[in-house]
Amino acid sequence: MKYPQIIELTEYKLRQFPADKINYDIGTKLWQEYDEKDKKIKVEFPTPKTKNKWQFTSLGYVGYIPITSEFHIILKPKVPLHNLFGMLEYAYNIKSFCFLDGLVNCDSLQEFYNYLVNILAQKILDRGRKGFYRAYLPKTENLTYIRGRLNMQQVMQKPWDVKLKCDYQEHTANISDNQILAWTLFIIGRSGFCSEKVAPIVAKAFHLLQGLVNLQPFKSRDCVNRKYHRLNQDYQTLHALCRFFLDNIGASHQQGNYSMLPFLIDMAKLYEKFVAEWLKIHLPSNLRLQYQERVDIIDDKIYCQIDLVIYEVKTHKVVYILDTKYKLNSRPSTDDIHQVVAYATYKKCHQAILIYPHKLTNHINQLVGESQVRLRSLTFALDSDLEKAGQSFLAELIKYNEPR
Template sequence: MLIITLKEYQSQEIPRESISYDLKEKLYREYSKQIEINLIADKKGDRWRINAQGYVGYIQVSPDLAIFIEPKTPIKNVLAMLEYTPEFNGFKFPELVNCDTLQDFLNSLAALLANQVLEKCRRGLYRSYISQNANLEYVRGRIDIPKAIQKPWQIKIPCQYQENTHDNEDNQIIFYTLHRILRSQLCTENTQTKVHKAFHALQGYVNLYPFTAADCRDRHYSRLNQDYRYLHLLCQFFLDRTAPTHKQGQLSSFSFLIDMASLYENFVAAWLKRHLPPHLRLYKQYSIQIGLTCAIDLVIKDIQSEECKFILDAKYKIKETVSSQDLHQVRSYAIAMQCPEAILIYPQDLTKALDHKPDAIHTRSLTFALDNDLDQCGQRFLANIRSDL
């Protein structure tokens, strides 16, 4: 198998014969947001130039081709950003802090889930009562009278009863996630063995049904299944970021992708919400009307006066300077909100920072870096606007 490792927002050139035209078309059709691929022809020979966009992760294009997209941000900081997001709020993953590459991270995460499932199987799986309908030779639960009247000649008795079983949705979600990981070819051989062992441990108790990440959210937990919250969180992480395509029982493609722009925006919002002075309140995706309905990334208001203090727009881009489009957009928001401060936030310093005040609106570019300790980077960012707070 050809494995191509790219760096986020960087390109790599591959000999033309390494990737068939059909696979090139598949990349263009299914992963154009994540991968840009173009044919280069010059004196050096024909070759594909593959450029990674604002996603990191793993793409199993075919059984013969896989692509890893490594983040430019250290893996431990990507993990720290995830821990700030609402889905992981309050959860820590100390087992993953020593991961250096994306493959290390994904393998460790899959192994963590497998180990947690095996431990749960040793301690005992959660059982719950499930409503069942069946024709039995004896009465169990209560007789289904309407069905019995419809077929009075039937020897077996139609019954409705409650069965205490392991084959419930809590266990089925985990079972399906392990199945998805096994089909993905995402893991190394050692991790694959662990995941297969966990899958086999559930196989005799649980039936396989498809689930989505939405099925992992807003679930009800009692004292009997409280420990499943952590397992379902891990399942949600995999199901939310994977997109398999099956064709005639064979693996056609599989992806595990993180949208770094969305993660960066969510992280900045979560960090500011936790560290802003108590007299200020942060609003995310604040809706306003400017001819049409728009959503501002972040708005900071004074709690008592409701006065808008800052308009903030997070831009996960590698830029030398602020584009005129971004400048116009954030100023339009500030004008509509009658806000004196508009700030564009970038993950690294611009070659030419913006400090623009042609009128009552002060527009700036500031950096919330991701290359070092995130709390220290956040405090430096907050210090740059603290005088206005």
């Protein structure tokens, strides 16, 4: 068996390779798909400027990209691996699941990925042994016998027709609860990131569902705000795991003809989700958080979405406007400042916060203009214990009371 060539890149760290180590066609494909189009990896071709070397820089993504069957790229996080796992646990609401204890033994992103894949596949197999959840769905069909309610209007209009139009309820497993599981296993199987041990388990679970449901695409948003009850309560765990995979496997390629799909975590989006979910759990009881709040500027045609809005529970008053910035800047950019201050002004809020994963050389804490908005840059650090970093961030956040 011929193993693919694998190179490793770390977030925002430039890495060079001799010109003869990377096939020119592969380098061109990487540039076309992940630099020119998607801006996930900065690609510099061998030239006198680069001392005749390839130069690659990961632009804030973590994961695995199979460029071809012979050439793969692993994108490593700049944050400690156990903190990346901790961020994912919060962001996808899987922190409370007892099966996550085994994550402490994961030494790489691939081990983490396969650990979660194995859990999902095994839980689907367990549910299959007990019987997949079924529901009654309305169905209309022309039958040679009466089933359910007979459509008398059709019988009177076409008395010669031997087939009778019947409306009835079908008890079926071909419902979205199970279709989400099948689609997730399908794209996991195409990712090419499963280990030799886990891949057969995924195939077995997918085969079990394949005979019961129609395969159709789903997005990660289809896994949230679903209704659970006594008969399908265990699906909540399954759908939480599905959401993670649907969010990060081949998001832009699911409808294409790719034989393998990339597994990519957008660290900026993950940081935003992580901070939001951490705050939801740890905010004082007199405050509540609204994530990705939509604000219509002109009806519903022109609108914006604010990352994080914190309200006072009793008065429903906006206390803080927050915007996460997963950047390496030494100080907030002018555009970032203008944006968060504009949001605060629009919401009549006097506290505008920019949140960074590292301490800025030039942090900000000042009143801005006539609006009297206090603009601050705060840190929710990712290079140390996440819980301690979160508590430190929260203490700084609520340090200043809103000016009267």
